[in-house]
Amino acid sequence: MERGPGVADHRQRPRRRGQGELEVLVLSALREADGPATAGWVQERLGGDLAYTTVITILTRLLAKGAVTRERAGRSFAWTPASDEAGLAAHRMRKVLDAESDREAVLASFVTGLGPDDERLLRELLGHSGSEGED
C-alpha cells in the first residue's frame, strides 16, 4: 500500500531518515543548481519526496549552520550553497564535540591538552631531538 503525501508521511520521513541525512540531501540538491534556487526547485529536484515545509525547515537549519545563504527573490527566497558536504559535516562534528565536555573518555583523540609546564617541556624535548637529527 502506498501512502499518499500527507501529514503522516511528512512526520514519518524525517524520523526514518534522520535530520543529518535530510540536510545532506537538500544541500547536495542545491549544489547541483546553476545559481540560486528556490525551495520549490529543491523539492522538485528531490522528486517530491519531501513536503515543501520540510524543505523550508531543512534550508533554514542549513542557514543557521552557515552551509547556505539566501536572498529575497520576489515573495520567496533564493538559496545558494555556501559550503560543501564536508563543510557541513565539519560544522556538525564541532557541535558534537563542543557538547561533550568529557569526550576524551569516549573518543580517543590524538593529543590531549597541555598542562602549565608541558609546553616548555615539549619544546625542550622536540628541540633536543631536532638538533640531534641535524647532526
Next chain:
Amino acid sequence: MGVFVFLPIVLPLTAWPIARLAEQHLHPRTATKLLTGVAAVMALCSTVCLALVMVVGTAQLPGNPLPDGWSDPEVRAAVPYDEVVGKAAIPALCLVVVACGRTLWRHRRVRRRAHRALAGLPGTGVAVLPDEVPYAYALPGGRQGRVVVTTAMLDCLEPAERRALFAHERAHLTARHHRFLLTVQLAARANPFLRPLRTAVAYAAERWADEEAARVVGSRRTVAGAIGKAALVTRGGPPAALAGFAAPGPVPRRVAALLGPAPQARRWPSLFTSAGLAAWGAAAGTAVSAMASANSAVTMVLILRAATPL
C-alpha cells in the same frame, strides 16, 4: 563471611602501585590489558559485595525479599549484619547503577552523533573535515571505524607525520581501544578507588597506539614529532584529567618515551623488581577480591537456601 565481605571494596588500593609503575616498566600493550583486566574484576567484585551488604543489612526492613527464617540468630551470626552499613549500601548501589548507566548511555550517544555528523561523506576509513580547529580522533563503529581529522591538523604536519597520525588512529581502531577505555571507565564508576587505573589505561592505550604507529612508519622520532606538533597547535584544549599536579602531562611523557628506546615486550615482569612486586601485588589483590566476593556470594546463597523452607 565476616568482614571479608568488605574486602573487595577496599582491595582496589592494591592496584595503585602497578597503575603508577606499569607506565615505566611494562610494554604498553601488556599494561593496557593487565590494568583493564584487574579493573574489571575488581569492579565486579566490589559491586557484588555492595549488593550482598545491602541485602543483608536490609533484612529487617519491612517488605524485604528475604524469608522469615532470616531473623534466625544463627543466620545473623553468620553474616555481618549491620543495619547502618546495609542502609548506606542502598544509595551506594543505586549510585553505581545510575553512574554506569549514564556512562554507557553517553558513550553510545557521542558515537551515534559523531557518525550522524559524518552522514553525507563518502564512507571511507578517513574523514577529512575542513575546519580551522585542529583535532584528530578515532571514531569506532561501522564496518571498520573511521579516522576523523581536520584540515587544520593536517596542515601543521609533514607528510611523514601525517602517516604517523593515521597509523596511530588506525591502531586505536584495529586494537579496539575504545573497549578497554569504556571498561575502565565503568570500573571507575563502580568503585572510585579504581580511578587511577582509568587514567593509567588511557595513557597506556595512547602509548600502545604510538608504538604501533612507530612500527608502521618505521621511525619513533617522526611519531614523537607529530605528537609534539599536534599538541602545540591544540594548546587551547582542556588539559587531560588530573595531569595538572606538577608532574608532566601525558603528551610530554609520550614524546619522551618515543625518543627513548623501544619497550621490551616481556610477558610478565620478574618478582624482584618494583614493577614485578607491584604487578604481583595487583594480581594478588584481584585474586583475593574475587575469592572474597565469590565466597560471600556462595555463603549468601547457602544461607538463603537453608532459611527458605522450599
